[in-house]
Amino acid sequence: MLPFGFDNTYVRDLPGCYRPCLPAGAPAPRLLFLNQPLADELGLDLGALSSADAAALFAGNALPEGAEPIAQAYAGHQFGGFSPQLGDGRALLLGEVIDRSGHRRDIAFKGSGRTPFSRGGDGKAAVGPMLREVLIGEAMHALGIPTTRALAVVATGEPVFREQPLPGAVLTRVAASHLRVGTFEYFAARGEREKLHQLAAYALARHDPQRLAAPGRALALLQAVAERQATLVAQWLNVGFIHGVMNTDNMAISGETIDYGPCAFLEAYDPAAVFSSIDHGGRYAYANQPHIARWNLARLAESLLPLMAEADDEPALQRAVAQVTMVIDAFPARCAAALLQGQRAKLGLLAAQAADDEADTTLADDWLALLHTQAVDFTLAWRRLADAAEGDEQPLRALFAAPEALAAWLQRWHARCQRDDAAGGPGAAERAARMRRVSPWIIARNHRVEEALAAASDEDDLGPFQHLLAALRRPYDETPALARYAEPAPAELTACYRTFCGT
Ligand code: AMP
Numbered sequence: 001m002l003p004f005g006f007d008n009t010y011v012r013d014l015p016g017c018y019r020p021c022l023p024a025g026a027p028a029p030r031l032l033f034l035n036q037p038l039a040d041e042l043g044l045d046l047g048a049l050s051s052a053d054a055a056a057l058f059a060g061n062a063l064p065e066g067a068e069p070i071a072q073a074y075a076g077h078q079f080g081g082f083s084p085q086l087g088d089g090r091a092l093l094l095g096e097v098i099d100r101s102g103h104r105r106d107i108a109f110k111g112s113g114r115t116p117f118s119r120g121g122d123g124k125a126a127v128g129p130m131l132r133e134v135l136i137g138e139a140m141h142a143l144g145i146p147t148t149r150a151l152a153v154v155a156t157g158e159p160v161f162r163e164q165p166l167p168g169a170v171l172t173r174v175a176a177s178h179l180r181v182g183t184f185e186y187f188a189a190r191g192e193r194e195k196l197h198q199l200a201a202y203a204l205a206r207h208d209p210q211r212l213a214a215p216g217r218a219l220a221l222l223q224a225v226a227e228r229q230a231t232l233v234a235q236w237l238n239v240g241f242i243h244g245v246m247n248t249d250n251m252a253i254s255g256e257t258i259d260y261g262p263c264a265f266l267e268a269y270d271p272a273a274v275f276s277s278i279d280h281g282g283r284y285a286y287a288n289q290p291h292i293a294r295w296n297l298a299r300l301a302e303s304l305l306p307l308m309a310e311a312d313d314e315p316a317l318q319r320a321v322a323q324v325t326m327v328i329d330a331f332p333a334r335c336a337a338a339l340l341q342g343q344r345a346k347l348g349l350l351a352a353q354a355a356d357d358e359a360d361t362t363l364a365d366d367w368l369a370l371l372h373t374q375a376v377d378f379t380l381a382w383r384r385l386a387d388a389a390e391g392d393e394q395p396l397r398a399l400f401a402a403p404e405a406l407a408a409w410l411q412r413w414h415a416r417c418q419r420d421d422a423a424g425g426p427g428a429a430e431r432a433a434r435m436r437r438v439s440p441w442i443i444a445r446n447h448r449v450e451e452a453l454a455a456a457s458d459e460d461d462l463g464p465f466q467h468l469l470a471a472l473r474r475p476y477d478e479t480p481a482l483a484r485y486a487e488p489a490p491a492e493l494t495a496c497y498r499t500f501c502g503t
């Protein structure tokens with residue numbers, strides 16, 4: 001069997017934080033997807049495996065040498081309400097490997113059967129949602145956004161029962177780690193201070209070894225998570241991504257996007273956009289994501305407080321609360337700064353002095369307000385702005401129902417670009433080229449994703465999935481042959497589009 005070269009620190013260092021558990025296995029495994037570029041990154045020689053052996057391996061029928069499958073314990077705030085015991089109900093961590101760049105990566109199954117944390121669930125997953133995780137994860141990766149990634153998907157050959165029977169699947173997921181805010185909440189809620197302490201030390205050693213020497217480790221961890229999450233959420237906003245279910249159990253300590261359930265990309269720009277079928281209050285709406293990340297950070301901070309002060313030491317506790325509050329209160333500005341940095345690049349502006357922040361923020365906000373008022377496609381608008389940088393405003397105007405409203409804004413923007421150029425800036429052609437490197441032409445559009453998943457799940461036809469995947473892996477190339485992937489969905493379709501969790 002394939003030598004993964006497992007080195008399983010979670011199992012070794014954190015006894016009591018998981019339960020050993022074996023995958024259920026599949027009656028008739030069939031390989032649907034294998035991520036060759038990722039396998040290469042991991043140093044896995046999958047070419048040596050027959051398709052049948054790969055299917056058996058990634059179905060959990062034949063465990064690779066050195067795998068120590070476990071279900072991780074975690075809790076989580078779901079839509080604001082606390083669930084003290086969630087955990088891997090349909091996932092198993094197989095082990096950890098060191099990739100070619102020296103980074104430790106988790107290899108985990110999703111949909112591999114019941115675990116001690118399954119509660120009423122069947123522990124299974126269906127082909128459609130697992131291939132969806134492949135598509136969106138690879139799209140995010142190609143956009144340069146930190147994300148867990150799919151290594152393989154196997155059809156199990158048995159049905160899973162949702163509203164109707166669906167073909168079952170197991171996904172193999174690769175992550176920087178599967179530590180979540182909810183992992184800390186689990187032990188904090190149980191008053192297990194020693195476990196919390198071990199977890200915090202483990203998380204720092206794994207993700208922030210340079211901070212291990214910091215005097216206040218818990219605070220250092222909170223700070224690191226806040227920094228990563230601010231950058232991540234800003235990147236989401238700048239590509240129009242809506243995670244859809246940012247519960248604390250779906251927010252990774254590593255700063256990777258994790259748990260692709262009801263996520264979607266914006267079409268027409270709308271800060272209030274929600275696609276998730278269960279998000280009635282818009283808690284996880286597009287523009288609410290920075291607020292929710294901050295809310296989740298506050299839950300992490302509460303969980304870490306027991307490490308910062310003894311419960312009966314009131315002055316120490318007050319000091320600790322003041323320290324974590326500073327980190328949490330600084331989050332909105334941190335996220336806004338990361339957002340502005342990304343927006344400047346998308347606007348073709350040079351990194352500016354702090355004195356320009358307010359004016360540049362207004363310039364970006366006014367642009368977005370124009371897109372909002374006229375329901376303009378977010379992705380195409382940014383892309384066509386690059387054409388306007390080179391003097392061709394027509395393709396941009398064509399996206400607006402009332403293009404006159406654009407003129408005044410374009411004038412301000414051109415003036416700001418000229419100011420950069422007067423100070424040695426890149427000039428029109430280079431500016432446009434740079435803009436096209438940060439604003440994608442192709443995103444995972446909902447209608448294309450659904451089309452590909454329906455063909456795979458209902459017709460057993462992987463062609464549309466493979467073509468879409470190939471397009472998503474080259475998001476910045478404007479290749480005419482791929483034009484169908486760049487086209488917005490009909491507005492009626494987007495208006496009724498709903499995504500689902502836990503499917
Ligand atoms: P998610 O919505 O996928 O983030 O999952 C939330 C929680 O429900 C996690 O604890 C999952 O492990 C659990 N869960 C979701 N689907 C299933 C399932 N089919 N069987 C068992 N547990 C599940």
Ligand code: MG
Pocket residue numbers: 249250259
């Ligand atoms: Mg989850």
